[in-house]
Amino acid sequence: MAKSDDAPRINTAPQGKHRTALELAAWPEVSAQVRAAFERVGHRFAFEKGHCFFEVGDENSQFIFIEEGEVDVLDRLDDHVVGRIKADSFVGELGLLMGQKTFLAAEAHTAGTAVIVPREELLELVQNVPEVADCVVGAFAARRKMLIDKGEGGLTIVGSDSDPTTVRLLEFAGRNGIPYRFVDRADEAGLSELRESCELPRDGTSVITARGKVLDAPEPCELASRLGLDLSVSKDEVFDLAIVGAGPGGLAAAVYGASEGLKTVIVEDTAIGGQAGTSSRIENYLGFPGGISGGDLAFRAQVQAIKFGAAIAAPRRATSLDKDGDNWCLRLENEESISARAVVLACGVQWRKLDLPRREEFEGRGIYYAATELEARFCRKTTAVIVGGGNSAGQAAMFMSRYASCTYVVIRGEELAETMSAYLSERIHSDERIQLLTNTEVHELCGDDQLEEIVLRDNATGKKRTIPCRALFSMIGAEPNTHWLRDAVELDDHGFVKTGFEVNAHGMSTSSPGVFAVGDVRAQSVKRVASAVGEGSVVVSAVHAYLGELPR
Numbered sequence: 001m002a003k004s005d006d007a008p009r010i011n012t013a014p015q016g017k018h019r020t021a022l023e024l025a026a027w028p029e030v031s032a033q034v035r036a037a038f039e040r041v042g043h044r045f046a047f048e049k050g051h052c053f054f055e056v057g058d059e060n061s062q063f064i065f066i067e068e069g070e071v072d073v074l075d076r077l078d079d080h081v082v083g084r085i086k087a088d089s090f091v092g093e094l095g096l097l098m099g100q101k102t103f104l105a106a107e108a109h110t111a112g113t114a115v116i117v118p119r120e121e122l123l124e125l126v127q128n129v130p131e132v133a134d135c136v137v138g139a140f141a142a143r144r145k146m147l148i149d150k151g152e153g154g155l156t157i158v159g160s161d162s163d164p165t166t167v168r169l170l171e172f173a174g175r176n177g178i179p180y181r182f183v184d185r186a187d188e189a190g191l192s193e194l195r196e197s198c199e200l201p202r203d204g205t206s207v208i209t210a211r212g213k214v215l216d217a218p219e220p221c222e223l224a225s226r227l228g229l230d231l232s233v234s235k236d237e238v239f240d241l242a243i244v245g246a247g248p249g250g251l252a253a254a255v256y257g258a259s260e261g262l263k264t265v266i267v268e269d270t271a272i273g274g275q276a277g278t279s280s281r282i283e284n285y286l287g288f289p290g291g292i293s294g295g296d297l298a299f300r301a302q303v304q305a306i307k308f309g310a311a312i313a314a315p316r317r318a319t320s321l322d323k324d325g326d327n328w329c330l331r332l333e334n335e336e337s338i339s340a341r342a343v344v345l346a347c348g349v350q351w352r353k354l355d356l357p358r359r360e361e362f363e364g365r366g367i368y369y370a371a372t373e374l375e376a377r378f379c380r381k382t383t384a385v386i387v388g389g390g391n392s393a394g395q396a397a398m399f400m401s402r403y404a405s406c407t408y409v410v411i412r413g414e415e416l417a418e419t420m421s422a423y424l425s426e427r428i429h430s431d432e433r434i435q436l437l438t439n440t441e442v443h444e445l446c447g448d449d450q451l452e453e454i455v456l457r458d459n460a461t462g463k464k465r466t467i468p469c470r471a472l473f474s475m476i477g478a479e480p481n482t483h484w485l486r487d488a489v490e491l492d493d494h495g496f497v498k499t500g501f502e503v504n505a506h507g508m509s510t511s512s513p514g515v516f517a518v519g520d521v522r523a524q525s526v527k528r529v530a531s532a533v534g535e536g537s538v539v540v541s542a543v544h545a546y547l548g549e550l551p552r
Contacts, residue, residue: 049109057102069110158194159205220315275350385407385442
């Protein structure tokens with residue numbers, strides 16, 4: 001298909017006074033000081049019309065500041081123009097800082113000149129020159145947001161909302177900040193458009209990459225590999241700090257560790273943000289009086305960690321932790337390993353699952369463990385049931401009540417006040433769209449290929465009743481993700497990591513010197529986002545103290 005010269009789908013150089021806050025952040029004015037910094041470490045390059053700066057799948061190895069001329073950013077699936085970069089601006093988005101391979105291409109729309117800055121030099125500028133960091137990092141983060149909002153980025157997921165494989169891939173892409181377009185199997189016009197550029201299977205879940213390669217129901221790890229999100233670690237490479245888990249505690253440890261000069265890597269097996277990242281709205285986190293979604297908070301923290309040079313490996317699951325001389329060897333499920341001088345365990349917890357027949361059958365087909373925009377689409381004009389009485393359940397109820405025709409909160413206890421913050425419990429009691437059912441449990445799940453009804457039992461009277469339900473959210477308590485750690489550190493009877501073995505380690509040292517634990521995974525921790533962030537921040541001083549005692 002020939003390259004389209006239509007107006008870009010994302011206007012990369014918006015003019016006038018009607019620009020949104022996101023556009024203003026994405027296309028900042030480049031000051032003379034920042035421009036001089038680019039010129040100091042880069043080299044000037046004259047290009048002709050049609051010159052290709054990079055192709056889809058290339059290593060993201062250079063930063064391009066346009067002095068004269070214009071450059072098109074292209075989606076290679078159909079060669080449409082995603083955006084046009086004009087003079088006195090720069091090419092790129094967050095993937096350049098993260099070391100991701102390019103998922104779009106860049107060609108010169110006109111002849112001109114540019115300053116080319118090698119990626120390593122750009123990273124040094126970002127870390128050492130605040131004015132460059134403010135300009136570039138803010139712009140890159142805003143551009144990634146724009147690509148996500150517009151569904152641009154060269155990745156297309158095809159499937160059905162009722163297919164667990166589709167839901168799993170949508171969740172992976174959405175929670176990891178990967179721009180994608182979703183085409184439902186029921187959308188005949190969308191499917192017809194895709195078939196013009198690739199061979200699309202007749203049914204099931206498919207993923208189309210930027211080059212038109214069709215993947216049949218890939219696992220998230222395979223998709224990450226295809227997108228170039230792999231973290232390549234040399235066998236001889238040793239990190240100062242390896243962090244397991246990219247929830248609030250792990251991200252805070254990464255920000256403080258990397259900003260204080262530690263060579264830092266984060267390993268996350270599911271998605272950036274951890275359990276907190278699935279929260280639709282957090283209103284009691286300091287500094288955000290209007291509230292913030294867990295996903296947005298996680299995205300900001302991820303950008304901050306990347307800004308200071310932390311490496312992120314996701315989705316990568318840790319399988320064991322062993323001592324290797326003076327270092328620790330963190331083994332991953334793909335048979336790779338990471339060597340680090342110190343380790344912070346921030347692997348958090350996961351929701352317990354309902355002990356009911358057919359539960360596994362309905363997971364992804366009516367039973368969900370997160371309450372984000374993705375899950376909200378399943379609640380439209382139907383009944384949503386949230387099982388659980390904690391803050392996450394309360395936030396889910398408030399969020400889903402905007403979409404569902406009726407929302408129930410089901411708890412086994414007598415009152416929400418025992419387990420939920422006062423501001424949330426009061427809102428639920430006063431919201432006419434939400435019904436609170438106390439002393440109640442889910443007794444049975446009903447449906448064919450999709451959850452359609454649930455049977456509730458009143459524990460006080462023993463009476464049962466059936467209600468329609470196509471979206472049930474299980475938030476009934478949490479279990480620590482520590483099954484892989486039983487031979488590495490001491491755990492309590494519930495599987496949480498015991499801490500407090502060293503007096504000067506702020507109570508976060510484990511039974512194994514050089515291994516620390518923060519956040520929800522730590523025994524007797526306060527299960528709040530703010531406390532996890534605090535522990536992740538403070539633990540870095542204990543890491544420094546430990547590293548100071550090791551031989552170099």
